[in-house]
Structure formats: structure tokens, C-alpha cells
């Protein structure tokens with residue numbers, strides 16, 4: 001019985017990943033971590049629970065110091081941690097002179113410090129028999145995005161962290177994946193581009209399908225790369 005720990009499942013890309021994952025055979029235990037328990041319960045209702053044990057863990061990544069106890073509790077409940085999907089993300093896009101230390105701190109706590117602690121704590125258990133870690137970065141972490149200082153720099157950090165850990169964790173049979181989606185119609189995207197028509201950009205299911213393919217048993221050579229996910233949308 002394998003266990004997948006997943007964040008950001010209350011909406012957007014994370015919700016679609018959780019739904020697809022529940023239909024796949026790889027992971028029987030799915031632990032969803034987030035601060036909006038009600039939204040995660042809605043996701044749970046959309047999932048296929050046949051043969052699965054799905055659980056919801058209440059944590060606000062504003063307080064990453066709470067992560068070690070939760071990962072330990074998940075391990076105690078399920079007996080293994082085989083996959084970790086860091087999908088939760090936060091943004092409050094501001095120009096440099098409007099960017100407060102609070103904005104920087106909050107963005108980094110959700111987008112960098114929490115994934116770091118989730119990885120470190122999960123690897124304590126995962127290193128026994130190998131596993132998979134996938135981090136959701138962004139094309140914003142690769143190319144300049146004026147006005148998105150905290151978000152873009154946090155995503156550049158998770159790209160670098162993923163690449164560093166690919167080498168460091170390979171000796172334990174742990175594969176580290178990093179994906180960088182482009183524009184995708186979610187709540188977060190609405191904060192970054194409030195005037196954009198969401199029907200003209202990629203949908204969460206598109207990104208979720210790539211993520212689920214990457215962590216499937218069939219994949220063997222795409223770890224360690226920053227995989228860009230973009231879709232050409234036909235213009236009417």
C-alpha cells in the first residue's frame with residue numbers, strides 16, 4: 001500500500017490532481033494537506049474512494065513549523081510516505097516599492113519554506129524504499145515578470161531546490177520532478193492577471209494530467225528537469 005501526500009487540493013490544479021490520482025492505481029492512501037478543510041472535503045467528494053483511504057489534514061502553510069508533526073502523524077497512520085506533491089502556492093503581486101517584508105515572508109513560507117520542510121520530513125521515511133517528489137514551480141520563476149517580485153523569485157527558488165535535490169536524493173531511489181506551468185485558469189492566476197479571460201488559457205486539468213503522468217510507474221527519465229507545461233489554445 002503506497003501513500004501520496006499532496007498540498008493545494010482545495011482548488012485549481014491540486015484539486016484536479018487529487019481527482020485523477022484517486023482514479024489511478026499507484027497510491028491507495030492519499031493525504032491532503034491544506035488550511036481550507038471545507039474545500040478539501042469538496043474535493044474528496046469528487047474523488048473515487050474505491051479501494052482508497054483518503055484523509056484531510058488541516059494546516060496553514062503560514063506556519064511551516066507545524067509540518068514535521070503532521071508528516072510524522074501521516075507516517076504513523078499509513079506506514080509509508082512514497083510520494084509528495086507540493087502544489088499549494090500563494091501570490092500577492094506588487095511592484096518593488098510596494099512589496100513589504102510581510103508579502104515576501106508569506107510568499108516564501110507557502111512557496112519555499114513549506115515545500116522544503118515537507119520534503120525534508122517526508123524523505124526521513126521515503127529514503128527507506130525510494131519514492132517520488134514533485135514540486136510545482138512556474139514559468140514566472142524562469143523569465144522576468146515585472147511587478148511579481150516575491151512570487152517570481154520564490155518560484156525560481158523551488159526550481160533550484162528541485163534540481164539540487166535531484167542529485168542529493170538519487171542515492172535513496174528518490175526521484176525529484178519540477179514542473180513550471182504557464183498561464184492556467186485558477187484563483188491564483190486571477191490574482192496575477194485579473195482582467196484575463198480564463199477561457200482563453202490552459203485549464204487545471206491540462207496541468208494535472210501532466211503531473212499524474214510524471215508520477216506514474218511508467219515514467220523513468222524526466223526527473224531532475226524543469227518541465228514547462230504550456231498549451232496552445234485555438235483562437236475562435
Ligand SMILES: NC(=O)c1ccc[n+]([C@@H]2O[C@H](COP(=O)([O-])OP(=O)(O)OC[C@H]3O[C@@H](n4cnc5c(N)ncnc54)[C@H](OP(=O)(O)O)[C@@H]3O)[C@@H](O)[C@H]2O)c1
Nearest residue numbers: 008011012013036060061088089138183184186187188189
Ligand atoms: N494558475 C497558474 O497560471 C499557475 C502557473 C504556474 C504555476 N502555478 C502554481 O500552481 C500551483 C497551484 O495553484 P493554482 O494555480 O491551482 O491556484 P489555486 O487554485 O489558487 O490553488 C492554490 C492552492 O494553494 C493553497 N494555499 C495557498 N496558501 C496557503 C496556505 N497559507 N496554507 C495552505 N494552503 C495554501 C490554496 O488554498 P486556499 O484555498 O486555502 O487558499 C489552494 O488550494 C501553485 O503553486 C501556483 O504557484 C499556477
